Amino acid sequence: MSDQPTRKTFLVLSRQAPYGGYKAQQSLDIALASAVFEQDVIFVFLGDGVFQILSNQKPGAINAKPMGGALETLQLYGVEEVYVDQSSLDARHLTQSDLVVDAQALDNDKLVELINGADCVFNL
């Protein structure tokens, strides 16, 4: 047994739109909690998950906290690798300029590569 804490790579696939359910918030919580414990976290916005990072969200109208702002804290917590799936954006007629978070575009091959490289995959 070594005294060094185990460092693993956690891949978080976030696929749900914000506010309508709990999964978007929970995938973010998983990422931030993992980052606090000095794990390597990779965060991917996939499918309806890309709606989480649309600009101009004003969830005060439905008494919710803004998700876009919380996602900006990913980088603050040391989550450097944030990706957004390009085909999910295309299917929803969105582009990078519609987003608040500075995320790298991702294609299927790269996603498979990320999954293969991760120790643990959270998909929700």
Place this chain on the structure above:
Amino acid sequence: MSILHTISKPPSSGLLESCLPLLKAGDCVLFIEDGVFHCINSNQLVDGNLGVKFCALTEDLEARGLRNRVTPLFSVTNTPGFVELCVRFDKIVNWF
């Protein structure tokens, strides 16, 4: 007899596809909660739905950053307007 349909999940749910064949002139489809993500793309709705009103809840649009992305096909209503619709129509069908 006119029907108010509400849809509260995003396009990926396939709920709209289930609802569309049932629509008759005079009906209204109101998009609420995550259903408002339908309102940034109207291509699917335009064909063959003459006389059907498509409507979205402004609070949910605003929350999700969609207030300025709504295509012209959709009219926008607020929560009191939602209540009014519920009263005005003979039946309400919720798709969720």
